Amino acid sequence: MQTKRKYIIVSLVLTFITSLTCFASLQAQEDKFVVVLDAGHGGHDPGRPTKNGYKEKDIALKIVLKIGEELEKNPDFKVIYTRKTDVFVTLRNRAKIANKADADLFVSVHCNAHHSQAYGTETFVLGAKNSERNMAVAKAENEVIFLEDNYEEHYAGYDPSSPESTIAIGIEQEVYVEQSINLARKVEDNFSGKLKRKSRGIKQASLWVMHNTYMPSVLIETGFITNKNEGAYLNSSKGQTAIANAIRDAIIVYKKELDQNVGSSILDASQETVEALEDIPLIYEDITFKVQIAASSRDLEPKSYNFKGLSDLSKEKVGKLYKYFYGSTSDFNKAKRLQEEAKTKGYSSSFVVAFKEGKQIDVSEALKSATN
Numbered sequence: 001m002q003t004k005r006k007y008i009i010v011s012l013v014l015t016f017i018t019s020l021t022c023f024a025s026l027q028a029q030e031d032k033f034v035v036v037l038d039a040g041h042g043g044h045d046p047g048r049p050t051k052n053g054y055k056e057k058d059i060a061l062k063i064v065l066k067i068g069e070e071l072e073k074n075p076d077f078k079v080i081y082t083r084k085t086d087v088f089v090t091l092r093n094r095a096k097i098a099n100k101a102d103a104d105l106f107v108s109v110h111c112n113a114h115h116s117q118a119y120g121t122e123t124f125v126l127g128a129k130n131s132e133r134n135m136a137v138a139k140a141e142n143e144v145i146f147l148e149d150n151y152e153e154h155y156a157g158y159d160p161s162s163p164e165s166t167i168a169i170g171i172e173q174e175v176y177v178e179q180s181i182n183l184a185r186k187v188e189d190n191f192s193g194k195l196k197r198k199s200r201g202i203k204q205a206s207l208w209v210m211h212n213t214y215m216p217s218v219l220i221e222t223g224f225i226t227n228k229n230e231g232a233y234l235n236s237s238k239g240q241t242a243i244a245n246a247i248r249d250a251i252i253v254y255k256k257e258l259d260q261n262v263g264s265s266i267l268d269a270s271q272e273t274v275e276a277l278e279d280i281p282l283i284y285e286d287i288t289f290k291v292q293i294a295a296s297s298r299d300l301e302p303k304s305y306n307f308k309g310l311s312d313l314s315k316e317k318v319g320k321l322y323k324y325f326y327g328s329t330s331d332f333n334k335a336k337r338l339q340e341e342a343k344t345k346g347y348s349s350s351f352v353v354a355f356k357e358g359k360q361i362d363v364s365e366a367l368k369s370a371t372n
Helices: 002-030 056-071 091-100 132-147 163-168 171-193 228-234 237-260 271-276 332-344 363-369
Strands: 033-039 077-081 105-112 121-126 199-205 217-224 287-296 313-318 321-329 351-356 359-361
Touching: 033 056, 033 091, 056 077, 056 105, 056 217, 056 237, 091 105, 105 237, 121 171, 171 199, 171 217, 171 237, 217 228, 217 237, 228 237, 237 287, 287 332, 287 363, 321 332, 332 351, 351 363, 359 363
Parallel strands: 033 077, 033 105, 105 217, 121 199
Antiparallel strands: 121 217, 287 321, 287 351, 313 321, 351 359
């Protein structure tokens, strides 16, 4: 009887320990940084046409699989793919996969093409600021819609050739533009710095693949497969590995900064800089200026002890991020002084933002439209 009782107790203890282990495992999975990797095109959609036989859909997939393989070695990341084989995935379903996963990042990989020997990388974020060249890229990428069954029903009359249509699809991603640009800059810096390749910069375009993705999103054009040398590089295992590693490193640094952004900046401003600013009020009655000192996945109380002694703090949740602000004033010059004060506290990347009727607007728009 006593032996049986001991057996029952041991069994209960083991069950309890197992439950704790499972719970910890589930909790660890929930805490992972979720990245959705999207290999452009696929299946009956080969991507950009070329004369050299290179296929964009194959190159994009190989790069994405290499990025994912590397990220999966890091226990802090969870990787989800929109496709892992040569299959066709609709643009709307790519976004749906990312949203269903409640992803932290959406990274779409493509190759560029041109009738000339153009070369270089460029990374796109979603936006309505389309130059003629960016409109051409958006039109080419968005025309994949016509390869889908019942595209008229799913895309509600969207016309890839229409500037009005491309402008309209940029609106829902606006709240993530800052973080998208942050990642895009890291990707392009790695291409130009680590790989010594030509970077054509960061662009904004109205791309359907990023429409309705509710997280920071970028579309990376890894180079021109129509260029003789760059095409061969993109089609090589060496080139694909180098590109994948550059993108992987950008994602890892992006996450690290996001986790540590609150209070982690390096001091780079002096008291002399603060004192040198004009002390003349510049009032905009309908505008509220604040200084954004951080954007982080961490939810902190806007108290001085969390922000190096700064007071008059506020925060706003945008998607899965928390934005932290210092000060609140209708005096633009005072806002600039607050920004410099924040820099002396260590927030070197702080910047002034503007609000009108509770909605954030561009500072340039605020300064032009308001009456002082």
